[in-house]
Amino acid sequence: MNWLVTVAPAVAVTLIAVLVTKVGWRWFYIAAVTSKRDLTALWAYIKLLRLTKRYERENLTIADIFQMQVKQNPNKYAIISETQQWTFRQLDEFSNRVANLFHAQGFRKGDVVGLLLENRAEFVGIWLGLSKIGVITPLINTNQRGPSLLHSITVAHCKSLIFGEGFKDAVEDVRNDIPADVPLYQFNNEANGEVIATARDMTTLLETVERRKVATTADRANHHDRLVYIYTSGTTGLPKAAVISHARYLFIAAGINYTMGFRQDDIFYTPLPLYHTAGGIMSMGQSVLFGSTVAIRKKFSASGYFADCVKFQATVGQYIGEMARYILATPASPNDRAHQVRLIFGNGLRPQIWPQFVERFNIPKVGEFYGATEGNANIMNNDSTVGAIGFVSRILPKVYPISILRADPDTGEPIRGTDGLCQLCEPNEPGVFIGKIVKGNSAREFLGYVDEKASAKKIVHDVFHKGDMAFLSGDLLVADERGYLFFKDRTGDTFRWKGENVSTSEVEAQVSNVAGYKDTVVYGVTIPHTEGRAGMAAIYDPNNEVNLEVFAEKLAKVLPTYARPQFLRFLTKIDMTGTFKLRKVDLQKEGFDPTTIKDTIYYQTPKGRYEMLTPEIYEKINAHELRF
Template identity: 75%
Template sequence: MGWIFAVLIALVALLLTKPGWRWFYIAGATANRDLTALWAYIKLLRYTKRHERLNYTVADVFERNVRAHPDKVAVVSDTQRWTFSQVNEHANKVANVLQAQGFQKGDVVALLLENRAEYVATWLGLSKIGVITPLINTNLRGPSLLHSITVAHCTALIYGEDFLEAVSEVAKELPAELTLFQFNNENNNSQTTEKDIARSKNLNALLATASKDKPNKAQVNHHDKLVYIYTSGTTGLPKAAVISHSRYLFIAAGIHYTMGFQEEDIFYTPLPLYHTAGGIMCMGQSVLFGSTVSIRKKFSASNYFADCAKYNATIGQYIGEMARYILATKPSEYDRKHRVRLVFGNGLRPQIWPQFVERFNVAKVGEFYGATEGNANIMNHDNTVGAIGFVSRILPKIYPISIIRADPDTGEPIRNKDGLCQLCAPNEPGVFIGKIVKGNPSREFLGYVDAKASAKKIVKDVFKHGDMAFLSGDLLVADEKGYLYFKDRTGDTFRWKGENVSTSEVEAQVSNVAGYKDTVVYGITIPHTEGRAGMAAIYDPQRELDLDAFAAILAKVLPAYARPQIIRLLTKVDLTGTFKLRKVDLQKEGYDPNSIKDTLYYQTSKGRYELLTPQVYDQVQRNEIRF
């Protein structure tokens, strides 16, 4: 009996140390989450491996859906209702026209067109002959537009007549050998107007006589480049991220299996189709899985659920600040009069998550996180409020993503004595990374067209010498159960009064208190002070904000060090394609009332916000007013 007692003592000692009783609690609490995700991951790998083995392209998979249900609606909008066969016929016409014009595999033809059925059909058609399509952000003008066309080494540009003026502005600076094709809307199908660019060809006229049969077979492969998608960040010129056929399949299939989408689902997205979320994650459900996708040319918060009801949508998509805009609308009969069972996207802030699902009676939220160019992609599939995904505590090496210790300002990894990176402990913020494995669509990093820009996103010698990982540049934190939460971008956190301040967390609270208005928070330098003080720019053109009430409520939800010291009430906003204010531009402008037309306020020692006049500004510079 003594040996049995000794074994029991040894087992208890083992459980209390490695892995310990707590491990079993965590394992029990997260087993269903992890096993559900594991099964989805297995289905995803099986899907991608099969298509790789068959050397399938995106067009091959789409044509399979065309054969299965040619008369089913693929894309629907206010003005269009295209079946799978219609999309395919238009795609074939585009391919035949461009092939007849001498374009071939490896050529690069940019697309600048609003959300419409022809958008999808155009890049699909180009892909059938091996032409790569940079998807140009429709908001770009001038130097940014010119840069996007030239950085991708385009040989042609297809643009809609709605962008005639934008293209005309840069036409003289475009390479002489670059061919321009203008696509006209239904009411101007094949006519040429005086405003047309002289060197531009009328695409509608060419399509009218083109064959709708499948083009001559081009040797397009599973791993060939498909499209370029531009990062829309808040700084610098756009960078063209490479999306191959294999990566398109992986992204669209990844969210399909993880979120449990079905072929009979009807999707609604008001997102631009040049964006990864709208163009791949959502439209990919039609292209690859045969679902119907309803689109809108421009996002409207007040019409979001009305559109969902009109199209009988079962799944809605959001991104960035969309959910906040929708929540800020007046109550409507469509708030609950819809069939939406799930909304998915990224950027639904935890501070409004419960209010959103309660008001609109949404059963499930699927929050995802990932960069267009990156391989560190995660999803929250079990409705955990605020989480953007998770890393398994039971099987952490199945999906090799990690949070490593790094400088929050520069994002530079903090290394140990051996020169290797260090994992963060639970609840310790760090930079999110994804291990790079060449040839694996879930782990490969294709980067940008610009090789130098790609190199900046790779960190080497991570956990062993010679290995590599994609460096996201985002600060995340994992709790004890492995749920991951977004903290901020590296460089966006700042230190004030000896405390680290997360701009994203402060933005969320300031926006809520200000009635869900557009808000951006950033750190500014003030003479004679340590660190950076918080400044909030709030879009309030009608001057509706009661600053006394605002300050009083803010004092209840934010600690003193996190409250903005200076407020700027914006009369106009410049948003990115993902509905983010351009933070760096505002940060550079600072808080000088002599050069800023917007009204500025500063927080007094009593906690109130008072007008920041040129006289007050001078007193701050002389250290006569202190924060």
């Protein structure tokens, strides 16, 4: 015993010396300042895994878990809006009607029935009801028209389509191109409404079926079966239908619940479309799976955001994309601080406006998250660090298998070493974000799209050893010394000018701020006889409110010379996705030719001023008589 007392301190000192030599004192400092963050997240992750594993063992579906909430809270409000207040019992009974109706109509487990409906309680009731008989529901973007709507129906292999009365014209426009054996069901907000000739009256049919229980002859789904398809909006190409299984829905909704510290008595406010992951799973999942109340709105209103939070007594608010910027641009109102919101969560809150937003609206906590609907690389910022979209632990880096790889910023292709394997980025080195794929693990599985060829393009092989796989996000991120992750750009969006890499997302944020929080998209354009790509900013300013002289002066204070746009295009109309992203691909193709573009275009002079780009100036640029 005396020997142990004598030797133990020496052994401890030796171990510490070895650790210090191997990892350095700096590691201990980083471990100390990040331990609370990491341990909080680790405990949340353990609870998440325990829950998901238990439900997997019990083979529970989303409808099964919802039934638990109905039993516990039958008279509590599940979904509320300006026009509706539905309890858990009402939502359950409506979903039972849907299940029984479509079972009676001959639909069976594995069939696919598309849904085109605005935000309302019935939206949730319909996909939930269909899931009770094993039917998969593609949640179609309500902005789709013509070829894109037809594509959304056909790419998911829909055997039927349910649509709301507000979309009659959109459906009739493509009816002749939908196979004749695909029945249409029109849902009206009120009974006895007018129904188009080629559709069945779903509202009336629902009144004739049992609401208390689902037909005993109906097949139930399994925990890993497909639940819904959610379409990626993207900024290019036609929508792709991402597969969401019951297990995946649970993981997303429960993951953000535990990480953000949501409570069952929280009232969530989301003005986001329910056909997307953010509103339809992250917020609505808190009602369906955890018994909270969710307040919804048919369409986002910047001026109505905090007014709605006050009206619905919301304690948690959701945002996405540029919504926070729109809200910040509204005039001051008593509702700015009269609300009870303790937390806002979402993704896309730019660091350039983050402090102003939380100060003006008195927001105690911000939960920024990052993730792709179809991907498995999801991260969250659990301590309100400004600008961070999540973190990777420096103490326990392998607990959650996500990484940043060295990659070509234009293609997103990982850069490989001499051994043929990928290489990890160092702190503060931008790279492409990945999530390791583990088959059979609901947290690490990659379900991809309905289109298997599109899915294959998102997988990278032989990452850290031969035979392993990872989901390739296509996004460039950077991690700081403490492991906080920051979004840099989409691969292909970063461009090189004057020997420097320019991040379009960073420039967009500064240009938008200087222009008075206006919608802005930045991209690189090619100038003949000039190396690299010059920056061009398209700004939505239909009322000519931007003062170019003031704009140029302010921009010079916030952006280095190489990052300032060489061309400005002032848009009078815009094309935006459902997640508030401007479409840039067409703008980029059009370039800066004033003879083909109707919008006003300006170029930056050597003195830093912006002057109108005339056809004569354009010719001088092409002839290399005017250089940049």
